[in-house]
Amino acid sequence: MELASPDPAILARRTEIVAGLKALVPDGVVSDRAGLAAFDGDALTARRQAALVCVLPRTKEQVSAVLKFASDNAVPIVPRGAGTSLSGGALPRADGILLGLSRMNRILEIDFENRCVVAEPGVTNLAITRAVEGQGFYYAPDPSSQIACTIGGNVAENSGGLHCLKYGLTTNNLLGVEFVTIDGNFLRLGGKCGSVGGFDLLGIVAGSEGLLGIVTEATVRILPKPPVTRTLLAAFRSVPAAGQCVADIIAGGIVPAAMEFMDRRCIEAVEAYSAPGYPRGVEGVLLIDADGIKAEVDDAIARMAVIARNCGAEVREASDEAERMRLWAGRKAAFPAMGRLAPDMLCMDGTIPRRMLPSVLARMAEMSEEYQLGFCNVFHAGDGNLHPLIIFDVMKPGELERAEHFGADILKLCVEVGGVLTGEHGVGVEKRDLMPTMFSESDLAQQQRLKCAFDGAGLLNPGKVFPTLSACVEQGHMHVKGGRMPFANLPRF
């Protein structure tokens, strides 16, 4: 994957652009080299690029003014929350303004009567829960970066987390936004009543990866905190048995709050790293949470334990809160644990139909042999969202390329078995060139026509999500240059 080379005409106007932005946001323009280095990428760490200039507005009026300025001067805009995107969604452009929204970090309203919170885009995901937990509420979507990631970024990426199967993604917990278009106009989409009536433009904005406009305020639903949570650990001697167990639990009418699978390699790495107490010598474990009122949780835990044992698992329950936390800490340490085994790591994010789990895991093990690279699997088993972690050493000749090909082959496999390229991390720059493996030319053309309705000049986050675009003026005859060799030169972590 190659990023487009910067527009020299814009680079030549840099002084003028910086001055223009300083007039709009006097105390929030970063233009020196050291300052810009702090904003030169996101959690797709291998890819770095300094922005033309970074602007950090404090008010929505400033956001509007910056967008109008960018529009009038035909300068690309790259929005950024906390910079935790795993797909390069916030990767700056040498010829683009980086619009950082982290200073807009006020919670504007907490409305318990209507079970919602109104927040500026720079408020962190966890801060919303912190603001309402005293009253027994929480905000359900919990991406693992929730301590840092912002609600604006969550809306842009339609972020997920461990609890999506029961509680949905960001889009299912989002009631409304205030939204600024590229020409600086404000729109209100949805509200405390949700998105009803005309076209569901709110639904389109969620997960649009910064390509349609900038969210300056989000209204999200809060949930009453479940009084009881219990955790089961089920250990399996074969992967298909674990897959069967997941299918049987779902078919048994239970929707666990979380259901995570880790394979043998992952268990070994995690045990070596933090010894959470997973059983050794097994092919996989499922870590399962049930939450709700006590009798319902007790019933679900009892039934799931029986189902797991019928699938040949050794089952035990966390005996107290400390053990429960330790078991989950082990799962959450999968990234650093694998990271210890090699200098570099790639994290994939495909979703597959759950029934394909055993065959996909078997095929990935074969690929690992073919590519001569280690990997492990952690997996949101409830919703079929795979996170294969490929380990490699970028200093060894050819390993990065092999790792990238391995990763691309995994995602192609996900699509082949009826799944999708990304379950929660987004397309960004990382999977951009793989889009044609999932979508045909007419599929992509329809999405791009929608983009044109919001941003005809293509100034919002260009180079993300879609392979090369032609101009919007030919709407209806747009040509997507698909079929290029995916992942040609894409560095990943």
Place this chain on the structure above:
Amino acid sequence: MANISVRSEAEVVDAVREARERRRTLETVGAGTKRAFGRPIQCDDVLDVSGLRGIVSYQPEELLLTALPGTPVTEINELLSANGQRLGFEPGDWGPLLGVKASAGTIGGAISADVCGPAAVRYGRARDHLLGYRAVNGFGEAYKAGGKVVKNVTGFDLPKLMCGAFGTLGVLTEVTLRVFPKPSLSRVFMVAAEPREGLALLRKVWSSPLEATGLGYSDGMALIRLEGEEQPLSEKAALLGTIGVFTEVDDVRFQEIANGTQFANQSDDVLLLSLPPANAAEIVPDIGASSWCADHAGGTLWIGTNQPVHEIAARYGGRARLLRAPEATRANATVFPPEDPARLALTRGVKAAFDPLGIFNSGRMYEGI
């Protein structure tokens, strides 16, 4: 006016391409049960998609179902029910309310008209359940959007846009929906209460961990539906008893709310109003309702009235749709919530991105849209 019946996506493509070439407009019709909802339209031809019928695939353990859009909702409900599952948005049956037969509505119609029942208070509206679709756009191209898995963020979430778009953006040819396990038991509890008090009680239950799948108010009664397995459900009923004193009643009351049954034999216009739940009790006396009931803890109000309401709705942070009214009223009144100029411009842009020639159901929602 021709009636074009289609039985496959390829036939839809042919019909749309011909309409394009001959500059004709199409009214897409499934079972035709909701033709009286929306602004009256005069299209050149009718595109009958009721022949796009049948379940394409269904694996209960995947928690999703793929069907052709002309499949009756009742057929889908029966299949899911036989497997202990259901549609989370629990669409009601608006047939009798709109003066046509019951149990005929299609899944494509339910999605396109954003029809939601009681369980939506817990599981969300139609928009939260359409995972993917295939459709033919105004360019005469068949395309797909979304995916056939429960968790997907690949590309724009076009399925959201198709929900509640009344067929103005294209012709659906296949839909993939999330489904949910249906608990084995369901109990409905009732208490007589004044509107303000009854609606406040519903919100109290809504803010509790009881995970109620029905929170309605009708005929002076607050109604609560709880579901679960036997033992857990007993505990939920006991917990509910700490919030108020209830009597147990028949489950059918929630179906009646979802179907707008109480309005079926009245002549007033019927409005469906979405609003912040805590404003429900405030708006009722203001709106001049001859009769009304509430669903979704007050987040949805059904209102029989003959007064214009969009302005009042907006004042209370809500959005109204004129669900039933005589054709002459619908021709002159605003059926869907009025959009401000910026949002209307974007709405027009979105319509043009899918249907630049205005082939599909044009004018059904707004002038030219």
